[in-house]
Amino acid sequence: MSDERRENKGQVGMFTDGSGKQLPLAMQYDYTNFYFGSGDDAFGMLDPFDEWWKDSKPAGYYLFGLPMQGEPGTRVDVRNTKTDEVHTDLLNFASYNYLGLSYRPEVKEAIIEAAHRYGNGASGSPILSGSLEVHHELAERLAAFKGKEAVLLFPTGYSVNVGVIAGLMRSGDLIVADQYAHASLVDGMILSKANSRFFRHNNVDDLERKLKRFDGKKLVLIEGVYSMDGDVAVVPDIVEVCQRYGARILIDEAHSTFIYGENGRGVAEHFGFEDEIDMHVGTFSKSLGGQGGFIAGSHKLINYLRGFSRSRFFSCGLSPVVTAGILRALELFEEEPELRAQLWDNVDFMQKRLRDAGVSVGESESQVIPIVVRDDAQILEIGEALLHEGVYLNPVKYPAVPKHKSRFRMSISAAHSRAELEQGASIITSVLERYGICPTARDVITSTTG
């Protein structure tokens, strides 16, 4: 070995992000480092995690879960937990509320009325005393909307997937999920104790490879719109493979119900495959701006799940106040088809505006738009800059997404005005430019992903 090479080795420093950048102390670690710990104390990781968190929170992690001061509208006031200052009138691209129904006066009135009639909570499991008239009304209205025989309500979207999958599948069965499946789908797989496999995102050849090796009960899990990338499931191809191998399909349309399809029934309707898909999951927290979720399917399916979905069985029923708000939001959705038209108009504008500026938005074709920054260490710093410039966006970094694929997840709403979209796009692109990410990002991404 040459002397020169030996000398160079001495200059190597610890802890870079893989692209060579020297990381600040707080960024040298992430959540993955605190999952396992040695020793016999179940609290063994609390101290090291706490020590890291004290450094990491002010370094940018405080951006997660900032307290909003009012309704999740297009402009919000948010308290900065690092400085305690309240950032006012921020352009909000962080909340779901895709149709702007969360805070509509009609919805608020329905909520107030329900509070007078029912009080706060359901005060019981839905299989016991926690099933109120308003729940039955919502379930029936949803079944009619989805064109399915029946609907079962759940207290959260998460609990739908966990309860349905674990309620239906058993040890020895096979569940195959898209690799980008939401954590609720994955947790359902874990709870079911079935054999679990993942297929490469939207890759039907890999799905077939996983299915063909197995004899027995099979279930395939996909999402309509994927929550971190905003792209859409290749439903026709997936249905074809599943039918060939006798696999049932569950589609989670959390981000696509009330948005996709001629009637807003989701991506399954968009592709014309509603009858070919066995289980249709949706949530109330996204487009309708409420909380909770549902599954739509046959009478027999719903009847079985009512008895075997433990996440519903052992939870208190959906709050009647929230349920009444959802019911009213559903009515508004049906009465005002222009809401969806406005949303798509806004999506088209923002997608084009960002792409034209050279911002990488991946394969998104929906209201979920990833603004791909790639730099895992810089994403939080950019998030801070955006906050100070007047834009509220949620950073998503490794390990929630792969390394060098850190991004902001932008949510577009029908409630955004054109001026708000333009102002938001302008701030975002100028901040990214300042960090050398835009418009040069396009070239970088082309060279690294082909």
Added chain:
Amino acid sequence: MPDGQGCYYFNHGLSCLFEMPTSDARRLLPSHLEPLEVQHECSILSVTAFDFYEGDGGEYEELVLSILVPPLVKPGDPLPKAALYPFIVATTTELGRKEGIDRWKLPHLMRDIDVEFTEDDGTISVSVGAGGEPILDVTGTSHTFEPTELLFHSFMSDDDGNFKSNITLRGEGYSEHEFEKGSLKLYEHEMTQGLTIDEIAEYPFREQWMKRGVELFSPLETV
């Protein structure tokens, strides 16, 4: 250099991580180690190849197949980048093999292998075979190369007990990414026994490539 430390200089070190069934990983691991899962029932196979040009084992090439496991971190110790259990190692020379077995208690294929590294325009391909029979072909791709030092924990087991070594990899250039651009082709062979080849991902979810570096083994400690 501290007493007992192993030192191996290389031009290229490629390590690609592939998803594999946890059921396979458990069968390959000793009972005191748990596989690290990247996803439910989805463990991690590490395919690593080095071309050593100087050091304690002389000049040779090496292939290491490992399962990723949780690290063993004592209070106050630095956290490693990863921890792994090499379940089979193969080398191109007897001296390299002897070094791995005698000093580091690593399980080896007991005959020489043939390894071919090919670097071309941001891609490195490694083809490995033995006696004319293919073992595997692995390809990794580059991101940005920068000087880097990384710490790993390596676990070993034999009839004498269970051991750990801290491995430091220090390189003039290191690239790491998760763009899923590399590939893996595994063949039926003594080295790949225990792996359900059809169920191992054909593309790496992480590609790590170090150039002009050194691999340092700390003395074995009993765990």
